[in-house]
Amino acid sequence: MSVQGPAEHLAWMREARLGLFVHWGLYSVAARHEWVKNRERTSDEDYDVYFRHFEPDLYDPRAWAREAREAGMRYFVVTTKHHDGFCLWDSQQTDYKATRTPAGADLLAPMVDAFRSEGLRIGFYHSLLDWHHPDFPIDGYHPQRDDEAAKAAAAGRDIARYREYLHAQVRELLTGYGRVDYMFFDFSYPARQRPEIWGNKGREDWGSEELLAMVRQLQPGIVVNDRLDLPGQGDVATPEQYQPSAPMVVRDGAGLWEACQTLNGSWGYDRDNLDWKTPEMIVRMLVDGVSKDGNLLLNVGPTGRGELDDQALATLRQLGGWMRRHSPSVYGCGPAPFTPPPDCRYTMKGDRLYLHVFSWPFRHLHLPGLAGRVELARFLHDGSEVRREEIAPAQEAFNVQPGGLPPGTLTLELPVHRPDVLVPVIVLDLRR
Numbered sequence: 462m463s464v465q466g467p468a469e470h471l472a473w474m475r476e477a478r479l480g481l482f483v484h485w486g487l488y489s490v491a492a493r494h495e496w497v498k499n500r501e502r503t504s505d506e507d508y509d510v511y512f513r514h515f516e517p518d519l520y521d522p523r524a525w526a527r528e529a530r531e532a533g534m535r536y537f538v539v540t541t542k543h544h545d546g547f548c549l550w551d552s553q554q555t556d557y558k559a560t561r562t563p564a565g566a567d568l569l570a571p572m573v574d575a576f577r578s579e580g581l582r583i584g585f586y587h588s589l590l591d592w593h594h595p596d597f598p599i600d601g602y603h604p605q606r607d608d609e610a611a612k613a614a615a616a617g618r619d620i621a622r623y624r625e626y627l628h629a630q631v632r633e634l635l636t637g638y639g640r641v642d643y644m645f646f647d648f649s650y651p652a653r654q655r656p657e658i659w660g661n662k663g664r665e666d667w668g669s670e671e672l673l674a675m676v677r678q679l680q681p682g683i684v685v686n687d688r689l690d691l692p693g694q695g696d697v698a699t700p701e702q703y704q705p706s707a708p709m710v711v712r713d714g715a716g717l718w719e720a721c722q723t724l725n726g727s728w729g730y731d732r733d734n735l736d737w738k739t740p741e742m743i744v745r746m747l748v749d750g751v752s753k754d755g756n757l758l759l760n761v762g763p764t765g766r767g768e769l770d771d772q773a774l775a776t777l778r779q780l781g782g783w784m785r786r787h788s789p790s791v792y793g794c795g796p797a798p799f800t801p802p803p804d805c806r807y808t809m810k811g812d813r814l815y816l817h818v819f820s821w822p823f824r825h826l827h828l829p830g831l832a833g834r835v836e837l838a839r840f841l842h843d844g845s846e847v848r849r850e851e852i853a854p855a856q857e858a859f860n861v862q863p864g865g866l867p868p869g870t871l872t873l874e875l876p877v878h879r880p881d882v883l884v885p886v887i888v889l890d891l892r893r
Contacts, residue, residue, distance in 0.1 A: 468715045470682040471696060473582060473642070475717055476793045477535030478751055479784075480584070482721060482760035483525070483572075484540050484728040487511040487547045490765040495729030498545050498592060498604045504611070505593060508545065508604075515562040520767025522575035528769060530579040532777040533784030533791070537576050538584035538645050538758060541569060541634055543729075544602075546593030550637070554629050557593050573638050584643030585634050589627065589667050589688075596623040600660025602650075624668050631672065635679040644676055644683055645699070649690035663690040687711065699758075702726075704746055708753040708796065719756035722746055724773055730762040737772055740779035741883045747791065748817045748884060752806040754795045783883045786842045790815035790886050802826050814889040815841065821879040826887075831871035834891055838873060841886040848874040 468475075484495050490511040491497045498508050529537055542548045548558040550569035559568045573583055591597045592604055596618045605611040635641055649669075650661040664670065669689040676685060687695030698711045698718040709718040722743070726736040738746075747757040759780075761773050769777070784791070790808050797807035797814055804820035814835075818826070832851040839846050850872045866872070879885060 468717075471684060471715075471717050474536070474684055474697070474719075474756065475754075475795070477582065478756050478791050478794070479532075479534050479747060480719070480756065480758045481529040481532070481534040481537040481581075482586075482728075482758045483537060483763065484543065484586075484730075484760060485763045486540060486543050486549065486729065487515055487545060488543070489730040489763060490515055492730050492732040492765065494727045494731045494734070495540075495543055495545075495762070497729075499602065502604050502607055504605065504608070512547070512557070512562055515559070515564055515765065517564050517568070517763075517765065517767030520564075520568065520763075522572040523578075525572070525763070525769060526575040526579040526581065528774065528777050528781075529576065529581060532781040533788055534581060534759075535792070536582035536584055536643060538586050538643060539569070539572060540586045540588075542588050542591070542630070543586075544588045544590040544592055546588075546591040546597075548630070550634070552630055552633055554626055554633070555594075570638065577639075582642040583638070583640065584645055585638075585641055586645040586647060587631060587634065588647050589649065589662075590647075591623065591627070594623050594626060596620060596626070598660055600662070601654070601658045602660075620662075620666055624666065628668060628672055628675065632675065632679065635676060635683075641680050641683060643685075643697075644680070645686045646688045648688045687716075704749050705753060705755070709755065717754070717756065719758045720746060720750050721758045721760065723760045723762075724776055728760055728762055730764050730770070737776070740776050740783070743776065743780055744783050744883045745819055748806050748808065751791055751794050751808045752796055752817075779883065786882070787884075787886050789813075790817065790841060790888075799828070799830055802828065812891045812893060814891055816887040816889060818885045818887065821885070822875065824875055824877065826873040826875060827866055828871040828873065828889075829867055830869050831889070832869045835871055835889045836892050837888075837890045839888045839890075840880060841888050842880060842882050847887055850874065 488495045488497050541550060546557055551560045551567040552558050560566060577583060598618050598620055599605050599612050599615045649663045650659060652661060654661060669691050673689055673691060673694060676683060684696045686697045686699050693712055696716050698709045699721050701721045704720055711718055724738055725734045727734045750757050761769055763769055794808035794810045797809035799807055801807045806817045808815045838849050
């Protein structure tokens with residue numbers, strides 16, 4: 462089944478621009494990164510201590526959803542199952558699920574209801590890997606890759622049986638929770654790596670073509686990311702932990718991209734990771750992405766007791782404070798056909814051009830190509846006018862090299878003191 466129109470089903474996502482990623486599972490009890498089982502080469506028996514003590518007694522999905530909405534998020538994506546194989550929902554395919562832990566309940570259903578009630582679109586992350594399943598091969602990514610006895614005992618594993626399990630679980634997710642707007646799969650193995658060591662896995666192992674067809678049949682119009690190893694089929698490119706230097710071309714230009722970014726360098730709750738991004742940095746990443754026709758999917762890793770930790774909440778709330786005044790420069794905006802000054806980014810929607818000032822200049826900003834094209838310039842946070850001067854071809858201007866500015870330059874005269882917001886934004890209303 463083909464997708465509708467070249468980009469019709471992506472319209473909501475391009476409008477939203479900002480989403481919340483949630484990595485939550487047994488690894489939140491270990492509090493040492495979501496790949497802790499892999500990194501520490503933990504056996505199933507040793508990892509089961511987290512299963513027996515997963516007690517999220519403070520879990521309040523309504524609070525999560527409220528914080529996300531107030532931070533300006535328009536959609537969310539949650540890890541239904543990460544690489545360790547643990548399921549947040551009451552899957553009928555396994556006992557390795559939240560209902561069999563002390564949590565004793567399907568944790569996904571109330572989360573979906575809470576976020577949907579706050580007006581956010583619903584997204585499910587689902588790992589193609591499963592280090593717990595008895596038929597998933599012990600390969601170069603598997604936690605038991607150095608355990609010779611375990612590898613010998615696993616000689617009869619059949620990935621075809623695992624593939625049936627994978628498809629059955631995805632069917633459960635897409636038939637049991639109402640409308641699902643976004644399916645985020647993770648991940649096919651890099652082909653450049655040595656298959657004799659890493660056991661490269663791709664579209665044949667996952668049954669990617671059949672899986673994608675099923676997803677689109679069960680949820681017509683759903684957005685699907687680019688990690689099924691099906692070139693040209695994904696709707697959304699998903700770079701992790703970096704900002705592309707230019708717009709990413711997805712599906713012949715009909716797709717979208719989103720930067721997946723953490724708050725502190727870890728996806729799952731990691732108590733001792735103190736590499737926190739500042740709220741200003743997060744705003745810059747968001748704006749940088751929108752200026753290149755991309756989104757920001759910003760991650761939180763709730764604790765083992767089911768809360769968002771204080772630092773994450775503080776950052777989300779500062780982001781929300783900025784978004785409350787500046788969201789018009791984000792929602793529904795995209796690239797502009799003008800070159801911004803150094804350390805600035807443009808976003809644009811209709812006849813409004815938004816200038817985001819990352820580095821505060823000394824009094825003047827020079828905007829090439831905009832002389833005669835701007836009716837009014839204002840700060841977005843308070844609506845106050847910013848004075849402007851148009852530079853004629855033969856006229857020299859302040860603070861420039863002899864010879865003046867290029868013809869068609871518009872100069873903004875800024876206050877000496879930077880406005881007290883994370884990133885100042887100037888609205889330029891263009892003449893019709």
